[in-house]
Amino acid sequence: MKVLCCFLLLLVSTSSFSAAQWCKGKLERVYVDKPGNVYIFGNWRNDYTQICNVNSAWKGVSVELCKTWFSLAVTAKVSNGNVIVQYSDVPACNTIPNYSNAPSPNYVMLNK
Numbered sequence: 001m002k003v004l005c006c007f008l009l010l011l012v013s014t015s016s017f018s019a020a021q022w023c024k025g026k027l028e029r030v031y032v033d034k035p036g037n038v039y040i041f042g043n044w045r046n047d048y049t050q051i052c053n054v055n056s057a058w059k060g061v062s063v064e065l066c067k068t069w070f071s072l073a074v075t076a077k078v079s080n081g082n083v084i085v086q087y088s089d090v091p092a093c094n095t096i097p098n099y100s101n102a103p104s105p106n107y108v109m110l111n112k
Contacts, residue, residue, distance in 0.1 A: 023085045023093035024111065030073045037100065038070050042085065044093040049102035051085070059104035069108040082111040 029041035029048075036055030039048040051073070052058050052066030061069075076083045086106045090096050096103070 018089045018091045021087050021090050021093050021096075023087065023096070025082060026080070027073055027077045027083055030070075030077050032070065038066060038073070039099065040073055040085070042083070042093075045096055045098075046094070047098040049096050049098055050100045051102075051105055051108060061104045069105075072108050072110055076110055084109040084111045 023042060023044045025043040027040050027042055030039070032038050032054060036053045037050050037058070038052050038054060039050050041048050050058070052061040052069055054063060054066050054070060057063060058066070073083070075081070085108050087093075087096065087103055088106055090103060
C-alpha cells in the first residue's frame with residue numbers, strides 16, 4: 001500500500017511540471033497599447049499574449065530586444081509568414097496565460 005501511495009504521489013507531482021514549448025503558426029493580430037505592451041494573437045493560442053514592452057524591460061526582455069521582436073511580428077503578419085515563439089516553462093502552447101499574464105518568450109523567429 002505504501003508503495004502504491006508513493007507511486008501515485010510521484011505520478012501526480014511529475015505531471016504538474018511544464019516543459020519547453022515551440023509555438024508555431026500564424027499571427028492573426030499584432031498590436032502595441034499606449035503603455036508600450038506588445039501583444040500577439042497566435043493561431044496556436046487564439047487569444048492575446050504579451051511578448052514584451054517597447055518602453056521598459058518586461059520579464060527579462062529588454063526594450064531593444066522587444067523592438068526587434070515587434071518588427072519580426074509585424075513582418076510575419078504583413079507577409080502572412082509563420083513564426084515560432086519559444087517558451088521555457090509552459091504546459092502547452094494553447095494554455096499560455098493571456099495578455100500580461102503570459103510568461104516572456106525566449107525567442108521569436110520568422111519561419112517560412
